[in-house]
Amino acid sequence: MTQPPQDLRDIVKGTIDGVISFVESEVIPLEQQYRHILENEAKLFGDDGKLVPEIREAREKIRSKSGKAGYWAMFSSESIGGGGLPVPVSIYVQEALYRKYGAGHLLMGWANGFITTPLIASFVDGPSHMFTLASEVIRADVVPSLVAGEKTTCFALTEPDAGSDLWNLKTKARKEGDEWVINGTKQWITNSPYADYAAVFAVTNEEMLAQHKGGTTCFLVDTKQPGVDTSTIFPIIGHVSSDCGSIILEDVRVKDDYILGEVDQGFKLSMMGISEGRLGYAAGCLGLAEWALDRCLEYAKERVTFGRPLADRQAIQWMLADSAIEIFTAKYAALRTAWLVEEYQAEGKVPIKEISIVKAYMMERCQAVCDRAIQIHGGMGLSSELGLEEAFRIARTWRIPDGTSEMQRRTIAARLLRGDAVF
Numbered sequence: 529m530t531q532p533p534q535d536l537r538d539i540v541k542g543t544i545d546g547v548i549s550f551v552e553s554e555v556i557p558l559e560q561q562y563r564h565i566l567e568n569e570a571k572l573f574g575d576d577g578k579l580v581p582e583i584r585e586a587r588e589k590i591r592s593k594s595g596k597a598g599y600w601a602m603f604s605s606e607s608i609g610g611g612g613l614p615v616p617v618s619i620y621v622q623e624a625l626y627r628k629y630g631a632g633h634l635l636m637g638w639a640n641g642f643i644t645t646p647l648i649a650s651f652v653d654g655p656s657h658m659f660t661l662a663s664e665v666i667r668a669d670v671v672p673s674l675v676a677g678e679k680t681t682c683f684a685l686t687e688p689d690a691g692s693d694l695w696n697l698k699t700k701a702r703k704e705g706d707e708w709v710i711n712g713t714k715q716w717i718t719n720s721p722y723a724d725y726a727a728v729f730a731v732t733n734e735e736m737l738a739q740h741k742g743g744t745t746c747f748l749v750d751t752k753q754p755g756v757d758t759s760t761i762f763p764i765i766g767h768v769s770s771d772c773g774s775i776i777l778e779d780v781r782v783k784d785d786y787i788l789g790e791v792d793q794g795f796k797l798s799m800m801g802i803s804e805g806r807l808g809y810a811a812g813c814l815g816l817a818e819w820a821l822d823r824c825l826e827y828a829k830e831r832v833t834f835g836r837p838l839a840d841r842q843a844i845q846w847m848l849a850d851s852a853i854e855i856f857t858a859k860y861a862a863l864r865t866a867w868l869v870e871e872y873q874a875e876g877k878v879p880i881k882e883i884s885i886v887k888a889y890m891m892e893r894c895q896a897v898c899d900r901a902i903q904i905h906g907g908m909g910l911s912s913e914l915g916l917e918e919a920f921r922i923a924r925t926w927r928i929p930d931g932t933s934e935m936q937r938r939t940i941a942a943r944l945l946r947g948d949a950v951f
């Protein structure tokens with residue numbers, strides 16, 4: 529199924545209308561108020577690489593209002609207090625938002641190397657489906673503030689020597705009484721400079737890890753506690769900073785109650801978050817590609833060369849058509865996969881092959897669409913005024929997190945070779 533039934537179509541429309549009206553009344557005025565800072569990275573980031581206080585406050589204000597309006601956690605599970613909207617709805621909503629607003633909206637996210645957004649929670653900053661497996665203590669002490677958008681979290685899996693190859697994790701947790709003591713370094717962690725909590729994956733069973741049978745556990749760490757250092761932030765792809773940094777953990781103590789999921793089963797849990805992320809970013813890419821194509825359709829009709837609009841030239845028409853072919857294919861692959869997620873959920877399964885296909889295809893095609901958009905706009909395409917170069921950078925960035933294109937292909941091939949060649 530790729531089209532939602534009528535009742536879901538009403539939910540999709542109501543949600544999109546509601547979020548857009550929220551953005552218009554709560555976000556755009558703040559973007560206008562702070563335009564002088566947002567447009568100048570020398571003013572946007574302090575010497576420590578963090579956003580300056582005004583912008584941090586603005587983002588927190590948006591998140592908290594979005595929480596109250598029910599948008600921040602609308603895709604989180606109802607069992608933890610979220611809105612419980614089905615996955616296909618999230619595809620339509622993300623698509624609509626990115627298509628309307630495109631690149632360059634820092635206060636909503638997706639600009640300046642940011643992949644978090646204060647508008648809608650994702651698995652790298654909010655109450656993801658991993659929290660459905662939280663202990664009673666975490667549910668009582670932490671989850672309500674995450675659902676309300678008052679606090680944020682981050683997903684700390686990658687390390688300096690373990691990105692694609694997660695069997696090489698070095699961060700360790702050893703048991704001491706009813707506490708665990710964690711030591712290690714996490715790297716490339718989105719939202720680490722601002723998160724109140726970090727979901728830290730650490731090795732708890734070397735033997736299981738060596739046999740590729742598990743052996744890691746996810747601990748919810750309070751980032752303000754002694755031994756946690758989140759001061760390093762990485763500049764990303766042409767920007768002077770980003771929302772991505774490292775987390776150094778030195779003898780950090782965590783109680784048993786602060787384990788997410790089961791001991792030694794961290795990788796399985798991490799896939800709940802990563803799968804959510806792969807589809808979410810794919811939907812963002814879809815909307816971003818549509819936004820870029822919209823800009824091309826306008827410009828090709830307007831821009832005249834050699835006495836005729838660009839739109840009359842076959843070379844340009846073919847670029848437009850290629851982008852449309854890719855967007856259409858990606859959209860229906862994403863929707864089909866979103867419905868599969870819903871169908872499989874009852875059996876506790878995830879359509880891993882399909883999610884990997886959508887992640888790899890959409891990120892690569894979004895970059896191709898943005899590249900063509902820049903080409904069609906000539907010099908204007910490269911100017912920061914139109915936002916197309918930012919869209920290209922966003923699309924380029926997304927090919928790395930949540931598993932690179934090569935890792936998606938590895939997963940797809942492994943599934944095919946195991947006999948899953950059903951499409």
Ligand SMILES: Cc1cc2nc3c(=O)[nH]c(=O)nc-3n(C[C@H](O)[C@H](O)[C@H](O)COP(=O)(O)OP(=O)(O)OC[C@H]3O[C@@H](n4cnc5c(N)ncnc54)[C@H](O)[C@@H]3O)c2cc1C
Pocket residue numbers: 643652683684685686688690691692693715716717718719764772925928929930931932933934935
């Ligand atoms: C903007 C951004 C945000 C991120 N956010 C988070 C986050 O919130 N939390 C988190 O835990 N991590 C995060 N990451 C980390 C991200 O998941 C890793 O960067 C990614 O998994 C790749 O790991 P790596 O950088 O170590 O590259 P490597 O694993 O070293 O790979 C380098 C290159 O080699 C290729 N390669 C590796 N192994 C193979 C193989 N067997 N066969 C063929 N090719 C191979 C890869 O595809 C890649 O092209 C983020 C990264 C970025 C850039």
